[in-house]
Amino acid sequence: MKNESTTPVSESAAAFAFVSELAQEVSKGKVELPSFPDVAVRVRKVLADEHVANEQIARIVGSDAGLAARVLTLANSAALNRSGKSVGDLKTAINRIGHNNVRTAAVSFAIAQLRRASELRNIAPQLESVWQEATLVAALSFSIATRCQLNADESMLAGLLHNVGKLYILARANRHGGLFSEPAALAQVQRDWHANVGKAIVENWGFPEHICEAIGEHENIDRTVGQADVTDVLTVAVMAAGFMGHEVDFELNMQGVRAFRRLSLDNAKCAHIMQSCSDEISALRTALGD
Numbered sequence: 247m248k249n250e251s252t253t254p255v256s257e258s259a260a261a262f263a264f265v266s267e268l269a270q271e272v273s274k275g276k277v278e279l280p281s282f283p284d285v286a287v288r289v290r291k292v293l294a295d296e297h298v299a300n301e302q303i304a305r306i307v308g309s310d311a312g313l314a315a316r317v318l319t320l321a322n323s324a325a326l327n328r329s330g331k332s333v334g335d336l337k338t339a340i341n342r343i344g345h346n347n348v349r350t351a352a353v354s355f356a357i358a359q360l361r362r363a364s365e366l367r368n369i370a371p372q373l374e375s376v377w378q379e380a381t382l383v384a385a386l387s388f389s390i391a392t393r394c395q396l397n398a399d400e401s402m403l404a405g406l407l408h409n410v411g412k413l414y415i416l417a418r419a420n421r422h423g424g425l426f427s428e429p430a431a432l433a434q435v436q437r438d439w440h441a442n443v444g445k446a447i448v449e450n451w452g453f454p455e456h457i458c459e460a461i462g463e464h465e466n467i468d469r470t471v472g473q474a475d476v477t478d479v480l481t482v483a484v485m486a487a488g489f490m491g492h493e494v495d496f497e498l499n500m501q502g503v504r505a506f507r508r509l510s511l512d513n514a515k516c517a518h519i520m521q522s523c524s525d526e527i528s529a530l531r532t533a534l535g536d
Contacts, residue, residue, distance in 0.1 A: 259409055261434075261435060265427045282359075285307075289307060289352040290451050303340050305353075307336055313352060321342050346403050357413065381535070384402045384405030384534060387401040388526075400454075404477075407461055467505070468504065471508070479502065496516055
């Protein structure tokens with residue numbers, strides 16, 4: 247029988263200790279997802295050179311059948327294949343989708359591997375929930391950016407990565423055994439820390455600075471910048487994801503959020519995007535491995 251008088255104290259102490267570890271890891275840049283496949287690391291490194299030839303990218307992608315299939319699926323998805331012509335070779339697929347979408351394919355492939363890792367089997371439902379959120383926000387980000395004349399590929403990548411900090415926190419908490427016997431404690435740590443942890447991860451991966459900023463700042467609704475950017479798209483997409491199917495309730499939650507104004511979005515426009523893009527969103531989620 248557990249001691250009710252000491253449990254809250256011990257849980258609080260455990261949470262504080264865990265957060266302290268997270269803070270140290272973030273500050274030292276030692277933030278890396280477990281079970282990250284080698285091919286995804288190699289793709290990440292080769293894409294750090296913006297002048298790299300597509301032939302070289304194709305060779306690395308083609309070294310893993312699973313990643314190659316993910317790139318081809320994305321290239322042939324309804325959202326990215328405007329011509330309607332399917333491609334079957336990697337170089338043509340990479341030419342079609344561009345480097346940011348190769349990054350997106352590599353990230354989705356890597357996270358799929360993480361979700362299947364044997365050491366994380368006991369938290370598979372939580373990992374799946376985070377992944378479902380990521381693919382929905384990625385697809386919404388693509389649709390919103392397309393209609394606001396911003397970079398849709400970068401926006402989709404940011405959307406897919408926006409909650410990668412939650413994956414890291416889940417994986418780290420899992421190694422602590424029964425550290426979070428109360429789900430509320432873990433949820434609080436995720437809310438407070440996932441953006442900072444996520445930013446540290448993508449910085450560690452060498453992703454472009456504005457993508458890293460989007461991961462770290464998308465929950466800052468008071469952010470002040472001159473022009474609409476990827477962070478604004480991500481802010482709106484994350485909010486919209488919580489109201490899919492309930493668009494009528496969205497308007498009150500938009501009040502005071504500057505990202506909407508910078509994107510020239512009102513409730514009617516957001517509702518239209520959420521309703522009219524359902525097929526596009528479904529196709530993208532499938533291509534990302536939903």
